[in-house]
Amino acid sequence: MSQNKGKVCYTYEAALEKAVQMENDGFRNYLKAMRKLKDKQARMILKDAALDELEHKHALERALVEGTIEGEHSMDRPVSTMNLDYVLHQKELSPDADARQALAYAIHLEKNAIDFYQKMMQGCEGAPMAKLFEKLHNDETRHLQELEDMYERHFMAEN
Template identity: 80%
Template sequence: MSDDSQVCYTYEAALEKAVEMEDGGFRNYLDAMRKVKDRQAQKILKDAALDELDHKHALEKAMLEGTIEGRHAMDQPVKTMNLDYVLHQEELPPNADARQALAYAIHLEKNAIDFYKKMQSGCEGAPMASIFEKLLNDETRHLQQLEDLYEKIFMTEN
């Protein structure tokens, strides 16, 4: 992949790059979902894949309508636990369980966050920066949801 952090795109080109990113995430989840046998792991991956499809659809709709406005969840950044630093990133084996599937999803979302941060940085000061900021905020919201689920299931105090 080229160094997108040094490039600022037009509105349409920026949305195209974002659609590519979301489609790539969807494909990663779909491939992983087809590989694993554990039903809980498959459900986690399926839910994450559906979220990527929702993102992609919203971006494609924004291309038609000429605006990405109206998604209020995207207006504010969300704090995350940064679980990607303590969870190992690895390919999912066919016998992966729900814990491994969540860790995999957390890393994929962190990769998307890094992508949008680079895109935002490349457009700093330009009108396009706000689009990448909204997309970045939305990805942090999704990462937070995955981390909350991981915490609820696997980091109980009992």
Template identity: 70%
Template sequence: MSDVCYTFEAAVEMAVKMEDEGFRHYLDAMRVVKNKGAREILRDAALDELNHKHELEKALVDGQMEGGEGLSKPVPTMNLGYVLAKQELRQDSDARQALAYAIHLEKGAIDFYKRMATGCAGAPMAKLFEQLLADESRHLQSLEDMYEDHFMTEN
């Protein structure tokens, strides 16, 4: 996939599918987890995915992606996805486990958009994928900050 670039419509359709899959993962996890704090984290992440999907679908209708030109650079993250174990959530999963789950899902989205931006380097679609990559990196940073604030030992 990294050596291929797509038309605007195909690129946005792939991104819509990626966001929908993320939403479905969060929704499925919400149906399993009973912990109120964990459900709230998953709910917020699911709504964020729906928002991304809506913006992408709007871009399909408009024929272009609006805004975000000044925010097209990914932000640095702590890469907690490499440290935290990737686990499926269970009924007794807590907020810490829900955050780790969300961090892994966002890392997957970042990897996807990074591959797509690289595959489209120099083409108009690269800008779209760079914008989506930057947005996902900000979301990942937010989740990692929340994890650090609540669960890292020095805090």
């Protein structure tokens, strides 16, 4: 058995297919949660997040056809986040979940995407694919920061 058991790198096409699947899974998670919520504001938060995932998926699918990721300039560097996922508890959303709970749920799903791309980057370290995963990772950090900023604006008390 190889010592690099956890390090796996994919071809460009296989990597994009894996990323498409991850984005689709995120979209489906948002859609499933959104459909059972009663709170209109909570549904809107998840709807926006679901649409972001759909945009990611479509960009990745376009990359499969065109051979490049559009909007690469926006993904050159990671964005600092507050790591609210460590403070907020992820749980399955009940139909009575409010906007705060929906936002915490979305923060956790985005953090899962960041972790996914981080692992893919590490698995492809030194290979051309690492750059693609780095860009996708950086884009996910930007989305996480947007969600955390919204959480901070609406739900964190100012001292």
